[in-house]
Amino acid sequence: MSNGPPPMAAPVCLIENTDKGLQTVESSLNLLRGIQQPVVVVAVVGLYRTGKSYLMNRLAGKQSGFALGSTIESKTKGIWMWCVPHPSKPKHTLVLLDTEGLGDVDKGDSKNDGWVFCLAVLLSSTLVYNSRGTIDNDAVEKLHYVTELSSLIQVKSAGSSNDDEDNPDECEFVCFFPNFVWAVRDFTLERKLDNEEVSEDKYLEFALKLKKGRSKDVRDYNFTRECIRNFFPTRKCFTFPFPTEPKKMSHLDNMAEADLDPDFLNVAERFCNYIFTESRVKTVKGGHSITGSRFSCLVKNYVDTIKDDKVPCLENAVIAMAEIQNHSAVKEAFQLYDQGMENLKKNFPIDLGPLSTEHQRLSTTAEKEFLKQSFKDDEKKFITQLHEKVAKLYKDLITQNEDKSEELCRKLLSDLYAPMASNIQQGTYANPGGYKIYCSDRDAMVAKYQQHGNKGVKAEEMLKEFREEKSTETNSILMADKKLTEADKKMAEAREQAAIQEQQAKVVAQRQEDLQRALEDEKRNQEERLRHMEEKMEEEKHLQREELDRALESKLKEQQEMMEKGFRDKAEIMSQEIEQLKKEREKEKQEEADPGFFNKYFMPVAKLGTDVLSSALQYKAMSMMR
Template sequence: MCSPMSEPICLVENVDGSLCVNAGAVEHLSKYDQPVVVVSVVGFYRTGKSYLLNRLAGKQTGFALGSTIESKTKGIWMWCVPHPYNAGQTLVLLDTEGLGDVDKGDSKNDAWIFCLAVLLSSTLVYNSRGTIDNTAVEKLHYVTELAEQIRIKSPSSRAAEEEDEEDFTFVQFFPNFIWAVRDFSLELELEKRGQVTEDEYLDFALQLKKGLSMKNTNYNLPRQCIRNYFPTRKCFVFPFPASQEKMVCLESLDESEIVPKFLAATKQFRDYVFAASKVKTLKGGYRVTGRIFGHLVQSYVETISSGKVPCLENAVVVMAQIENQTALEEGLEVYQSGMEQVKSLFPVNLNTLSAEHQKMSNVASTEFMKRSFKDEGQEYFNKLMEAVDKHYAELITQNMEASDKKCQLILSDLYEKMNEGVQRGEYAKPGGYKLYCTHRDNVITQYNSHPDKGNQADAVLERFMSEKSVEAKIILQTDEQLTECEKKVQEEKEQAAVLEQQCKAEQKRNLELEQLMQEEKANHKQRMQQLEMKFEEERLQQQQELDRAVESKMAEQNELLTKGFLEKAQVLELEIEQLKKEKDKQSDNFFKNYIMPIVDIARDVFSIVLQYELMKKTYSKASIKE
């Protein structure tokens, strides 16, 4: 686990209106394997964004507050801290460059900063001062530009008729929205309604006007976007934190010097953000880790800098390629390093090698599943399993070779004294054949009793007996003590013994191959179960993503119906129906892209017959020596 950051660092630099990613920040993010909850604060400069973020970080200081009219934050700054509520998650706080900085004078640059905050966040906090009046809403014109600055689908996968309609699906992928009103000095009261809550105050400010006049259309546009794009809306109002004289040193004030109502509002804000903010996800519901988040920032900033429009679908594809390739490499590394221990013990029996293979193969695929996502067609999983099986076949060969070498060495050592006797002619005399057979049988007995020879013991003994049968035949023919009839009987016995050993070795090979085949079947079944669990997890993520969007649209529709906006409610009904159709379409695509490839894998990639033939050839190669 990566140690918490002691202070914020710049994530996205903004130099002369040009955005670029800070490589050091991405390197730091690469150390975080935990899911991230990303909270961004946006708003006009000198509105106190940094103070709120410091409170979220549980610190008095950190993000620069400044005490002058000059904007302190340039680009986007990041602070990663452990999530205070959810163990195993990292809270990523983003402080964005103040909008409307007079020194910058570049509204397009502001728009891209706002766009990045939306793209990267789980929760987006819009920070403003005073009240939520029409002027305040109009200042949030950046939200109306999002449809032009963000694409959901890539041009290649988007139908022509969807060009102007896809923005209604933003609600699936956009963050929760919080409006934080600073230095609020009014009473939360509305005419004819009396006392209202903060959320009711926000809803009142975002009410739409009836009528199709240009004036009403312009008035409704930013409000309509906020209502349609963000799945949830929340409002917090903060009174002045201290007297005007003390405001310039707010970060150094003791809590006793801060207005109690401000502290209470800050606590409520913090508690809500921590409880309501979800793990950042990509299109498709894929959870984002710190490492993926770093890649995501790079992808979006590079796209923006190139003059193109960021696309959520393309981002998922890019992230999936990066993560799946790394998952493949890490899974293979886990398998190979895990097999090193058993490799150091070569030769071992097949049961030992096979058991370790099954264990480490399972570990490798489990590690792959943890990191991989959107592996449609199982391209990367297939490559991992092929690499694992190839390495396993190599280990089988190496184990056989080690066994072969060890067995030959044992027989060579045991036969050495006997070989010296052959060279001296000790067996070239009457009765020599019987003596030779006695000594040879002793060698074989000692060899058979020798432990840890590996699975080539019978095959090497078969070759030994075949080789020595020629030698025995010569000694047999020169033994004058035996009659021709006895020699013929002994010769037949020699051939029978060699044939018996050949059958024994072949039987052993066939039993081992059958064992391998059965174990590969079990291993294959386990892999399929892992795949199905992974695919079901991803399917549920996609369904939940759409369910949340439908729920948000239905809540908005009910509110519009209550307030008499029948036409707008009917439009929402069409959008809800399209989202439901998208849900059905995703189920069909899931079957096409995931379930069907599982059948293909079962038939082709992990064909037991092919595995059987591969291992049979491997055995033959190791067993047959020139």
């Protein structure tokens, strides 16, 4: 895929925050729909007036773009987007999302803040939380939005067959939640614990350290910290010093780098390098990678769901996105086949061999394109649609090719026969010895017909029909020839019948030969289809394995830390989540190990084209024998 982001001079609003609530901007969705590259999505959230936009401009490689503002008024409303080519991942697009400031006193809507935070989590592959000062208890408490995620996000649809009361949604969040980066701005303290200098990451982990005890105060203290630890698979911290002296902070967007603090620039560079290197391609449940086009579906689905006062469901969002994507994949894949065959139609009539060969090539190309674009076609509904459309068109093309061949052959025979028709009208063959002259003229005409190239698949059949049509005429000339004895006439009549039967046998043999060749071609095509589908299935299974492995690794790491720090009760609770992930992993392994699983699931789909072609050609072959 080469369709990257269009040049964007500045960010655009992706999700508006209006009096009627959050709503998508169609022009921005259209921009995303044109991006066929995988997207790495970085969203920044945080309290208003904490300098979020500056970091996003740095990531975009620009000094300005996202509005920084220079007053206490929040400048960013809704969610703004900037799509740029990824600086270190070729053929990838970096999508930057700048969200409106949380806790804006002018807005005064905490529910709105919760949804903005929720959308940033749902849409990003890396979530940057921006705050000022230090990571103390007050700073952690201001991130209380993370505690609301379990009530604002649903993993599975109601009544899902995979629903498990012992495995609530929260334990699955780690599978698809973004990486978490805490950017602490205007940090002036020393990072020391027990008089020892510590890294930024250890500083963060210390701030997220849980307290022991069962009192309400302890539970309240731990709650936000537990949510952060449980929900986000990786956590990273950067502490930024003041970029310049406070009185110049309002002009940050137009200050030259030479005027900024070197330590601040150093941290900013490390921050950008980390985001560029460690941020993964955005994926959804099942490990499926997201392109800009798919991302537009996600955005619209989530915002429309929130607008309808419903809770966004990850499973439903993926299903809806897959439905749109797979419809598009069928359309574009079929277009490839249709356009290719349309070019071949210009050469009709042709023999079945070249037609079959081109059909195999183009149907394979179309299927590869479908498999490249499609995902989560679990019931094989869409690939079956593609095969049915291709098979139907091919069947129609076989008929069109035959019709063209029949039309050409009829005209050719008519043109070649015209002199003989004139002779009959003039009585040339009505004289003694006329039958012999007639046969000589007819044989010469048939020879010319057979020497004519590019007659197509109906050549022999049309010649058979011609001889049958002219048999009465031939017989009349034979019987009227007074030069021949009765015995001569009977022998000639037998020869005429034998010639017609021989031509009939040629037609049937040709049909059977065409059928056999086409079926052999289709068998090879079926084997190719099975191989492509097996590769696609293995790719999707691999993504699911990676997703489960990442979640399992994260949970085991967190459990080990809980054990080491004496939180055995919490470690025990995590054991249930870990056990559930292991069960899912084992189920995946069993399916992969089942030798009959693939053939049972895919063989009917792969055979579809063969069955359609076989029935079409066998019918035509049998009709020739009647």
